[in-house]
Amino acid sequence: MEFSKAIQEKLKQLPDKPGCYLMRDRDGKIIYIGKAASLRKRVQSYFRKHTHRTAQPKIRSLISSIADFDIVVLKSEAEAILTEGKLIKEFRPHYNTLWKDDKRFQMIRVDVQHPFPTIAKCRIKKNDGAVYFGPYTSGMAAKVAVEFLERRFGLRRCRPREPDAETYKHCSNDIIANCSAPCIGKVSPEEYRERIDEVCAFLRGERMEMLKELRAEMERMAADLRFEEAAALRDMLMHLHNAVKEKAKVRKTSKMKQDEARRGLKQLQQHLRLPEEPRVIECFDISNISGTNSVAGMVCAVDGVPYPNRYRRFRIKTVEGADDPRSMAEVVRRRYARLLHENKPLPGLVMVDGGITQLRAAKAELVALGLGDLPIVGLAKRYEEIVWDWENNAGNLVLPRHSAELTVVTRLRDEAHRFAITYHRELRRQRIMESRLDEIPGIGAAKKAMLLKHFGSIARLGRATLEQLAEAPGIGRKTAELIRNELDKK
Numbered sequence: 132m133e134f135s136k137a138i139q140e141k142l143k144q145l146p147d148k149p150g151c152y153l154m155r156d157r158d159g160k161i162i163y164i165g166k167a168a169s170l171r172k173r174v175q176s177y178f179r180k181h182t183h184r185t186a187q188p189k190i191r192s193l194i195s196s197i198a199d200f201d202i203v204v205l206k207s208e209a210e211a212i213l214t215e216g217k218l219i220k221e222f223r224p225h226y227n228t229l230w231k232d233d234k235r236f237q238m239i240r241v242d243v244q245h246p247f248p249t250i251a252k253c254r255i256k257k258n259d260g261a262v263y264f265g266p267y268t269s270g271m272a273a274k275v276a277v278e279f280l281e282r283r284f285g286l287r288r289c290r291p292r293e294p295d296a297e298t299y300k301h302c303s304n305d306i307i308a309n310c311s312a313p314c315i316g317k318v319s320p321e322e323y324r325e326r327i328d329e330v331c332a333f334l335r336g337e338r339m340e341m342l343k344e345l346r347a348e349m350e351r352m353a354a355d356l357r358f359e360e361a362a363a364l365r366d367m368l369m370h371l372h373n374a375v376k377e378k379a380k381v382r383k384t385s386k387m388k389q390d391e392a393r394r395g396l397k398q399l400q401q402h403l404r405l406p407e408e409p410r411v412i413e414c415f416d417i418s419n420i421s422g423t424n425s426v427a428g429m430v431c432a433v434d435g436v437p438y439p440n441r442y443r444r445f446r447i448k449t450v451e452g453a454d455d456p457r458s459m460a461e462v463v464r465r466r467y468a469r470l471l472h473e474n475k476p477l478p479g480l481v482m483v484d485g486g487i488t489q490l491r492a493a494k495a496e497l498v499a500l501g502l503g504d505l506p507i508v509g510l511a512k513r514y515e516e517i518v519w520d521w522e523n524n525a526g527n528l529v530l531p532r533h534s535a536e537l538t539v540v541t542r543l544r545d546e547a548h549r550f551a552i553t554y555h556r557e558l559r560r561q562r563i564m565e566s567r568l569d570e571i572p573g574i575g576a577a578k579k580a581m582l583l584k585h586f587g588s589i590a591r592l593g594r595a596t597l598e599q600l601a602e603a604p605g606i607g608r609k610t611a612e613l614i615r616n617e618l619d620k621k
Contacts, residue, residue, distance in 0.1 A: 146171060
């Protein structure tokens, strides 16, 4: 399979550094986002003839669709993992969505059901009687742990359920991979099972002395000036430590946050005199600058914890200028009219960012929709007070400082503000880019509309290369250069 000269030139210039890569199709649309410890090795692997010839059909389909790619160089593989997740959420590329199971964090699976168990990495936990450890945010930690344990305890790597002497004839793992060769009786089934028990104990964090032994060996190598071997052991130690400690740490932190959040919900139920815990809370915030580009963000918390899959964005359609109460009324009306129309469940509590005027405007819309009983409160910024009881306002509710309930509502309010202002900035950047297009000689309203239709959005237009711009209908090389130069200005 032949690739363009532009791609071949880019492949030569790839750095041997960690980062993310973004694959694009002929229209400049991002179709796949991945991460790599070495951008050079990972990205180049897609464009080898051998890869296209031997890869799975889904990989071949992706490769056939690639017309260009971009890279983001980062400081570490850990940063690449986080950045990859953010980019996928932002752009939702076709192949990432199609292969969503491939993006699950890795686990380590010990197949204790077999007579001679094996250890391996996996991404899906099944109800198959095996023992699973993880998930691990660092795939490298899982990989290093599996390889270390296989060598340390002589675990077999062959596939047969019960390997025997015939299997051994076609295997040399006991020579090159330190396999204990239970297939020919070098160790008994009981001895092999004891090794598996030690493997599981290590992954549970019960055999930390192994890491101390490795550290002592690393220090001996460094003292003997065997620095490369010492560095390799240092890296292995880091990954093994992550593999052993990470799961327990994540579970403990997650449980603490969930416990605090549920405690906060019980406190809110008591103070707001709600009929039940507000397990689902939806919070709204308005964002604009001098009344321009007014937008709203709605964030959602489930069991007191933000739940991004339920976030929503709104452009204000019926309000001119900076009128937060009327803007709040519009988005509350649109949100809950739609839920009623689609017969979807309502939240246990609605929260608006603002004081009594925003609250009354939103409450009036709920009443008009027949949802007057839906609990709704405001959160005033100045003193972090709950504004409630909008008809017979008996004073604001001041939640105890450092309480779990105050943490729940302020965290959600801050998240709504962040979400709304991010959307506002995005639209503002698009408007600025559109206005800069108007300043380019030869780009009128019709040609600008054609460009936006061709690239799909102003953001994709802004990321288009010179060659991609020149290929757009009605745009030649010279006009493409004018556009690219204008968009590249700070």
